[in-house]
Amino acid sequence: MSTIIDIKNITKLYEMGTEKLYALKGVDVVIERNEYVAIMGPSGSGKSTLMNIIGCLDTPTSGDYVLNGKDVHEMDDDELAEIRNKEIGFVFQTFNLLPRSNALHNVELPLIYSGLSKTARIKRAEESLANVGLADRMKHKPNELSGGQRQRVAVARALVNNPSIILADEPTGNLDTKTGEEIMALFAELNKKGNTIILVTHEEDIAKHANRIIKIRDGMIESDTYQTARH
Amino acid sequence: MNIFVEIKESFIIAYNAITGNKMRSILAALGIVIGITAVTLMQTAIEGINRAFESSIGAIGADVLYVQKFEWFGKEDFEVYRNRKDINLQHYEFLKKYIQSASSVSPTVGSPRTVQYGSLSLESVFVIGTTEEYQKTVGLNVDEGRFFTSKESEGGYPVCMIGTDVKNGFFNNMNPIGKIIKVGSYSFRVVGVIEKQGSMLGLFSLDNRVIIPITKFYKLFGTRRSVSINIKANDLNNLEETKEEVKSIMRKARKIPAGGRDDFGVNEQAAFKDTYNQLTSLIKVIGLLITGLSLIVGSVGIANIMFVSVKERTKEIGIRKAIGARRRTIMIQFLIESVVICLGGGMIGLMISFPISLIIDAFALPTAMPLWVVVLGLFISMFFGVLSGFFPAYNAAKLDPVESLRYE
Ligand SMILES: Nc1ncnc2c1ncn2[C@@H]1O[C@H](COP(=O)(O)OP(=O)(O)O)[C@@H](O)[C@H]1O
Numbered sequence A: 001m002s003t004i005i006d007i008k009n010i011t012k013l014y015e016m017g018t019e020k021l022y023a024l025k026g027v028d029v030v031i032e033r034n035e036y037v038a039i040m041g042p043s044g045s046g047k048s049t050l051m052n053i054i055g056c057l058d059t060p061t062s063g064d065y066v067l068n069g070k071d072v073h074e075m076d077d078d079e080l081a082e083i084r085n086k087e088i089g090f091v092f093q094t095f096n097l098l099p100r101s102n103a104l105h106n107v108e109l110p111l112i113y114s115g116l117s118k119t120a121r122i123k124r125a126e127e128s129l130a131n132v133g134l135a136d137r138m139k140h141k142p143n144e145l146s147g148g149q150r151q152r153v154a155v156a157r158a159l160v161n162n163p164s165i166i167l168a169d170e171p172t173g174n175l176d177t178k179t180g181e182e183i184m185a186l187f188a189e190l191n192k193k194g195n196t197i198i199l200v201t202h203e204e205d206i207a208k209h210a211n212r213i214i215k216i217r218d219g220m221i222e223s224d225t226y227q228t229a230r231h
Numbered sequence B: 001m002n003i004f005v006e007i008k009e010s011f012i013i014a015y016n017a018i019t020g021n022k023m024r025s026i027l028a029a030l031g032i033v034i035g036i037t038a039v040t041l042m043q044t045a046i047e048g049i050n051r052a053f054e055s056s057i058g059a060i061g062a063d064v065l066y067v068q069k070f071e072w073f074g075k076e077d078f079e080v081y082r083n084r085k086d087i088n089l090q091h092y093e094f095l096k097k098y099i100q101s102a103s104s105v106s107p108t109v110g111s112p113r114t115v116q117y118g119s120l121s122l123e124s125v126f127v128i129g130t131t132e133e134y135q136k137t138v139g140l141n142v143d144e145g146r147f148f149t150s151k152e153s154e155g156g157y158p159v160c161m162i163g164t165d166v167k168n169g170f171f172n173n174m175n176p177i178g179k180i181i182k183v184g185s186y187s188f189r190v191v192g193v194i195e196k197q198g199s200m201l202g203l204f205s206l207d208n209r210v211i212i213p214i215t216k217f218y219k220l221f222g223t224r225r226s227v228s229i230n231i232k233a234n235d236l237n238n239l240e241e242t243k244e245e246v247k248s249i250m251r252k253a254r255k256i257p258a259g260g261r262d263d264f265g266v267n268e269q270a271a272f273k274d275t276y277n278q279l280t281s282l283i284k285v286i287g288l289l290i291t292g293l294s295l296i297v298g299s300v301g302i303a304n305i306m307f308v309s310v311k312e313r314t315k316e317i318g319i320r321k322a323i324g325a326r327r328r329t330i331m332i333q334f335l336i337e338s339v340v341i342c343l344g345g346g347m348i349g350l351m352i353s354f355p356i357s358l359i360i361d362a363f364a365l366p367t368a369m370p371l372w373v374v375v376l377g378l379f380i381s382m383f384f385g386v387l388s389g390f391f392p393a394y395n396a397a398k399l400d401p402v403e404s405l406r407y408e
């Protein structure tokens, strides 16, 4: 196994006027390739903040972060964008699809930013949508799809550029139990194929799919335990 | 290449954003529409005036000097000119006798008169009295028939040349040669028709004229009028020397003592051009101010709309950044949107000004929108598109992805 994420003593400070708030108060995490990690913790404990830093969407106030052997701290804006484009697939609680674009175009989008040709993009976007079982919904816009289907589109988009890491911030938070389980089955499959998955949730039922559970409280890691995933 | 894919995508986004907000886009582009309409119409009008001027100024002749009592665009009081002695045929003959650097010299006098043919009558036809050399001096071509001869000129024969306006007024498809027309109450035989000259600056026609021998003119209409002496220089490049020669001969003819001031003007086309250029550059400056102002107002309008557009799409920007859009990508996206709005406005402006230019062409000035004006219009639109889009696009590009995603 090789290390894919190496985080040391990361903090995140939010300053609102005179008020200072440490969302992360020194977090250390090492995640190996092909792990399936669930991050749990109460609301406001810093889960999303940590995810955003791991996903290179946000930068820590202090601490070191080495991703795939590269020091994220030294990357400029464009390099971070490229990491987000090629190495990371995001899945959000609120789906975050472009409302005016159909499923196919939403999934195609990361490939546009990779500079792929139109035909290559369409081919890969179609494959990716077919993989999540939406071959017959490509031309639908988000508001013409159910919540579960929207999240599948988001998963297809996250996967389309073959990222090494899937980051999912409460991906089932807006879904009913059944559709939530379907999405989780999708993740299990991806993990089997070799993807590293990091998932934020506060549902025990969801977390049981992971091999490892990291619990966060008040911006600090409370526990970090390994388990056998049950699907 | 990455960038082409991004640019292509940006055009699609721009298209969707603009058509998704049609009314707003149209309102945003309004200032540019007005600005471009104004710019292109102004340029087209100036072009038209220039063309009219160029074709009119040709009739004056670049290498011809006009010795007259008045100076064109002279700076002295009108009184000064009016009190000068008339220029008469003796001065003409003196000049003709001594001048070395001229290839031809001819005197002209003229006044508007009523001209008749049978029961047809034309008012205010300009009747010119001159010699046969006039044709060479000012470079007239004859359409039909011939110019009168030196014998006819010196002998004061009742013969005339007519302009095309007179020909069309009287003769339609008939052959005018040999016909007898009446100038005032005197009969003249038509010997030739002068090629169409067009109009002087669109103000009056150069074809509404009758040319008769100057001796006849004097006999019938009197001698109490000042002559204009037209002198064609041997060489356009030595026009200044010819001018000096003309002045010194005229001073002798007019017996002006050494040190005395000239009491005549030696006029040339350049005086017209100078005045014309002054006038049009004034028009240009005023036009530039007006159109510049409307373009700036338009540009501010578009910048405003673009700021709103960026604000509204904050979430979208966050999503795009989260999946790999660079700053450059977002920047290009909004710049292209604003350029497309401005270009659209510019095209609408051209679609408005083009038919107007056709109307101007039909009723006022011979003009046509030159291609370069169209290109200029589009170029200016593009320029203002970049200008108005720059700051909104820059703002969008540097948005923080996490905060943008949180934006509702
Ligand atoms: N942009 C921000 N400005 C100020 N405070 C923030 C900001 N984002 C998050 N926080 C605060 O940081 C803490 C952690 O937030 P977050 O990571 O979103 O928690 P979680 O995802 O675990 O619910 C919370 O107290 C939250 O209010």
Ligand SMILES: [Mg+2]
Pocket: A047, A048, A049, A169
């Ligand atoms: Mg959260």
